[in-house]
Amino acid sequence: MPLNYHDQIHLLKDILADHQIDCCGSVAEYEQLERVIKSLMVNNEIDQNVKGILQDIYSYSQAGINSANDHDHNQLHQSKFTGWIESIDQYS
Numbered sequence: 890m891p892l893n894y895h896d897q898i899h900l901l902k903d904i905l906a907d908h909q910i911d912c913c914g915s916v917a918e919y920e921q922l923e924r925v926i927k928s929l930m931v932n933n934e935i936d937q938n939v940k941g942i943l944q945d946i947y948s949y950s951q952a953g954i955n956s957a958n959d960h961d962h963n964q965l966h967q968s969k970f971t972g973w974i975e976s977i978d979q980y981s
Contacts, residue, residue, distance in 0.1 A: 894932060897925050898981050902974050905946070909970035913959045922950040936980040942973055 892900065904922055908914045926947045929935055949966055956962035 892925075892928075894929070894934070894981075897929055898977060901925050901929070901946070902977060905970050905974055908963055909967065912963050912967070914953055914963060915959075916954055919950040919953040923947060923954075926950070939977060939980045942976050942980075945969070946973055 901922065904914070904918050908918070926943045929943055930940060949969070953959060953962050
């Protein structure tokens with residue numbers, strides 16, 4: 890059963906919050922972010938402002954998959970997690 894829009898948004902925010910708290914993420918989590926974002930990007934009802942944020946998160950996840958040091962990659966983005974989550978809340 891596919892996730893609905895609200896489930897996808899909740900999952901996205903949960904993964905980002907975990908990455909912020911744990912200061913790391915697994916390849917599987919980065920891949921999950923990409924799948925959820927791809928699904929959300931084709932949703933015509935999603936706010937354009939959220940699409941820009943999703944692009945940023947997608948880039949973060951791609952870089953995370955290819956990162957030799959996940960902890961360092963995550964540390965580079967620590968300042969962005971709260972903003973991404975708050976922006977998603979604001980527009981969704």
